[in-house]
Amino acid sequence: MARHDLSALRVKIRTALPVGLVVPEHTEKEHFYRIHQNLGGVVHVTTSDPVYPSVTGKLQHLKDEGLANFKMNRALEYIFANFAKFTDANIMEHIAAAERMPADIFEDAGDIGTYIHDLREEIFAQWIETGTRPPDFEAFIHPDRDDIRAHSALAALSKFCEEWNYIPVMTELYVYSHGLKTAGALDDLGLIRQVVREGDTPCAEHDVFQDPNRNIDRCLKCGAKWKWLLVLMDLKSSNRFKDSYFFQVSMYYEMFRKLTNIKLDMAFILKVSKDDRTYKIEDLKRPAKLAQYAKHIIRTNEGLDLIKELRKDNQRNVVRL
Numbered sequence: 001m002a003r004h005d006l007s008a009l010r011v012k013i014r015t016a017l018p019v020g021l022v023v024p025e026h027t028e029k030e031h032f033y034r035i036h037q038n039l040g041g042v043v044h045v046t047t048s049d050p051v052y053p054s055v056t057g058k059l060q061h062l063k064d065e066g067l068a069n070f071k072m073n074r075a076l077e078y079i080f081a082n083f084a085k086f087t088d089a090n091i092m093e094h095i096a097a098a099e100r101m102p103a104d105i106f107e108d109a110g111d112i113g114t115y116i117h118d119l120r121e122e123i124f125a126q127w128i129e130t131g132t133r134p135p136d137f138e139a140f141i142h143p144d145r146d147d148i149r150a151h152s153a154l155a156a157l158s159k160f161c162e163e164w165n166y167i168p169v170m171t172e173l174y175v176y177s178h179g180l181k182t183a184g185a186l187d188d189l190g191l192i193r194q195v196v197r198e199g200d201t202p203c204a205e206h207d208v209f210q211d212p213n214r215n216i217d218r219c220l221k222c223g224a225k226w227k228w229l230l231v232l233m234d235l236k237s238s239n240r241f242k243d244s245y246f247f248q249v250s251m252y253y254e255m256f257r258k259l260t261n262i263k264l265d266m267a268f269i270l271k272v273s274k275d276d277r278t279y280k281i282e283d284l285k286r287p288a289k290l291a292q293y294a295k296h297i298i299r300t301n302e303g304l305d306l307i308k309e310l311r312k313d314n315q316r317n318v319v320r321l
Contacts (some may be wrong), residue, residue: 022174033183165193186252199224229265234287250290
């Protein structure tokens, strides 16, 4: 889809996924979504509309050994750092503090991660509404929540947008699957400009011609060509990267494709640093294939839940007469 077809693209997406079709109904511990009916782009609400758990929740049985090691190591670090302070009177307090250490770290990391995620949504929503890229992403940081980690992450995001000529199409788009009984919010859909052909000679300022029939731009001076790709981008600011993120994003890719019948050219995870204002891209490369594996994981988890249900009677004491 070409850059100059943005309006038509957004209309097509919103016809397939109108606002209010998927409604979050989260609890304190888990995320759930109620799926209403789509009647030609109009949302129809009934009392029997299903509620599905999030994609992340559906994939939760994936074991992360690194997480267990992380928790143990943080607790041990606390004990070694404070061992000299232990007494018979306070030893239980220190043990409790050591147990809380990993949770406190995760809570802090989760808070700043959520904050960065929300700021990105705010930036892209304004960009989409105005059609103009905000000149300073870091200006969106609220004065009462000024945090060096947020500055680093937004600087990295800004750098990515510049270097990849990124243009947001949609942000925080809810998708779902009735077949898999799951739903979720994909972070962003956007356009990136890929070089197809370098120019014949150095060109100080390109004279760009947009091909009305194809998603191609070319410079009338030097002959350089660029292709616009429609991409799915998921933002991560965590220092710990989990392979299971690939399954999560691939499910968003698959659900969006099936619900809209729109082809995505690329799906990737944008890792923004909270430390040094840099970014890295984790390209899924084969999102459709990964989605197939993710479906198997979800089905297997459903089987495990069924086994737990079936075994309930086995745990009861059997009285023989």
